Amino acid sequence: MTGFSTKAQDFLFRQVSVAPLVTLRIALGVLLLYSTLRTWQKGWIAELYITPTYHFGFFSWLEPLPGVGMYWVFGLLALAALGITLGLFYRVSTALFFALFLYVELLDKTYYLNHYYLVTLLTFWLAVVPAHRAYSVDAWLFPHLRSTQCARWCILIFQVQLSVVYFFAGLAKVNPDWLLRGQPLATWLPGKYQLPLLGPWLHLKEVALLFSWLGCLYDLTIWLFLWWRKSRGLAYVAVLAFHLLTYVLFPRIGMFPAIMICGTLIFFSEGWHQRVLSWLPGSSFASDGPTAKTTPLARQKLITYGLGLYLAVQLCLPLRYLAFPGNLFWHEQGYRFSWRVMLMEKNGYTSVILRDPATHRQHEVRQEAYLTPFQRQQMRSQPDMLLQFAQYVGDAFAEQNGYAPEVYVKSRLALNGRRSQPYTNDTLNVYAAAQPMKQNWILPFIP
Amino acid sequence: MLVEQWTGSLQTNFVNNGGTALGSSVSTQLNETMVYYEVHIRENKVGIPIGRLGPNDTPIEADPTLIEGYYQALAEGNEDFTLALLRASIEEMEDLYLGENSAGTDAQGYDDVLASFEQTAVDEDVKAQFAAIYSLIDGRSSISGDDTLYQGIPALVTLYKSDLFSTLNVQDADGANDGD
Structure with missing residues (x-):
């Protein structure tokens, strides 16, 4: 084994507090449950998957289940989301949610959304990491699962994933339409003239340009300020302000602001997460259970390479458009799965x-x-x-x-x-x- | 009666339902105009008599007796009245665009909105397109015959949907879904 990969392994498998993962599990679990029930309550299951006679599947063999089948899918999604939140049959719940969500997402390109893609990736990693080691029904039922710690990579992967989202969303905004013409904001904002306070200003081109530049700078840099301990508090205030503003201006953006606001909590320190979790009933971090669960060496190697490969794919996918000649916004080859949000x-x-x-x-x-x-x-x-x-x-x-x-x-x-x-x-x-x-x-x- | 309703609560409701999102007054008005034009004018007044399409893409036979004002045309021995009705229905649509009332007084219309967006080129194209359709109608003696009328009508839809709608940020559909 080379020196580099040993060092990488030391770094990735250092034991750290599992608290950030637990908060993330609970926060995302609640959101996914809410989002699933909301889809049901709004009648979207029928409207999106049952009523249409034709679907633009990502694969031609993939089709919605007949009859009330799709209601079963969303029912199971809701149960799985509840399982994630409570940490109940955690591995089954996360794997089930991931698989079913991926299935639903691939049914029709019409409904493709970057944040659905993000949910797919986040739930995949939730299924892999041990976020049920504390403050979970599983840990209560099965004492051998209990631990206050996890390998560092389990936290890192979420931090890196969210950084990738922000960075590429920002990079995608570095284009003449966005920065020089203030488009498409200049098209979208004037219609919002009835908003309190902001409304009267939104028809101004200068405002569209200002928002464009601020949005671009925010996406390009916010992840750096979230990583850096000293700026983290302020950066999180910016996260709240930015995502809430996008929600006010574009209510149709739906769950996206909530997912980012909850997701970025992962950047906070162990101590912060432990304090938050201590408000919940159940085991405390000072309590029982073996503290460290070391990963066998062979598995460490596998995980290290796996993470490297995943990161490489995440960095390449948003750039694959370079393989196609012409204007990306026009031909849209390589547009999806690239964190291009609200650009056109x-x-x-x-x-x-x-x-x-x-x-x-x-x-x-x-x-x-x-x-x-x-x-x-x-x-x-x-x-x-x-x-x-x-x-x-x-x-x-x-x-x-x-x-x-x-x-x-x-x-x-x-x-x-x-x-x-x-x-x-x-x-x-x-x-x-x-x-x-x-x-x-x-x-x-x-x- | 319509005027009464309008000067009553309808006008306030229309103005208060602002913005350009789907369901707003502007969006509803423009989208309904398109339905009116594509279905009631293009299909019903022209497409059906000349035998274009039935439901679900099934070709239908031409049937000149299905023109608007058939009995008047029969009585007069020509289709002048039918063509006049067609023209009038499109003129109504232009009045809405220009903000003109039946007396011909020009008030605020979409042409003025386009001007405020500095998109006078779109406005000019829309006006030219109306003129082109009138000359298509005026140059005919019958709805039936070749399908140039049927083929010429949609150019205005294209212009509305790709240029007017874009400028005003009006959508012709809204997903029952989130966007991002």
Whole structure:
């Protein structure tokens, strides 16, 4: 074993207090439970997964469960979230939540959200780390689980993950639209004129620019100030202010502010977390149980390499867009899973045209017969979804008629407050094209 | 009666339901205008008589008896009245855009909003598009025949949805979901 990896292992497996993990477990557990029940209560389960006849799955074989199946999925998610909060059957609860949440997330690209992706990653790591060693029903039921400590990497992984989120969210804002034109905030803010205090100022371009710059600086640097002990308190005040403001301005951002406000608690010291937890009933940190649970050496090595690989993937995914020529905001290849939050306002009008090569009759596909308004809206600006839909309506025609139709997409979009411009090459038959994205199907963006 | 309602509580409600989010007055008005235009004008007045599409993408046969004001057209031996109705329905839509009342007095409309956003080019395009559609209608003697009218109508939808909606930050759909 090399000196470096020994040192890395010493660092990663040093025993530290498990308290920060316990707080995170409880805080996230409560949020996930609330979020699941909220989805149920708002009727979204039916609206998003049962009513639509077609889904833009990340995998074609992945489909929502029939009948009331999706209600079972969300019921289990709620139970699992409760299990996480209480630390009850913790390993099963976390693994179940992770698996089911991932399944739901992959069902339809329409509903892709960066913070759902974040929840998937956070619950994966919750399933791996021992956040049930204290203040949990498991620790109460099974004394051999009790411990006041855990390996340092179990805390670090959450801190690093959140830093990655902030840093890449900030880096994504370093672009001319955001910094020089104040877009898309300059498009979004004027409509909020009825907000108290801020409202009367929001139509000003200067305000949009100011918010843009502050948001960019915040994302790029806040994680550094959270790491640094001396600035942590103030940084957390900034976290609260920033996320609450985004919630006031954009209520549709939903659970995201709450997740970041709870998640960043992980940066606080052991002592802080122990004090917070001491308000709860149950075992205290001075109490029983073996203090250290050392990890076998072979497993340490595995975990070290695993963490290294995970970090590498996390750093590469947001940069994969560099492999595609053209403007990322326009073609959106490599856009998802990259912490690009609220960067674009892309509006327009898209028709999908089906042509019968035998009769030469052509018609515009009635998208509303297949898709919900939300799906149509999301499909319009995301080429991979357009292609999925073209394939779907083409297949339906082919099945009915016994021969393949021609499918064309005619689209105009406006990006970040510009005038609209043609989006797709409407003479390319995307049903027959092998690789439309490589055949200049998406027209070049004219700034 | 409409005017009475408007000068009563309706006007206050309309103004108080501000912003541009889905469900706001502006968003509802513009989105309903699009439905009116795409469904009631394009499909019902033109698409159905010339045999475009039925529900669920099933082609239907052309049936000129399904034009608006069929019996008047039958009595007069021409479709002038039908075409006039079509034109009038689109003029109503333009009045809303311009903020003009039935007497032709110009008040605040979306054209003025666009001007305040310094997007006069969009305004000019919208006005030009209305003019183009009128000349399409004026150049015909019948709804039926070729489908240039049917094909020409949507250009205004494209302009509304990709330029007017973008400038005003009006969405044509809102997910029953969070955004980020």
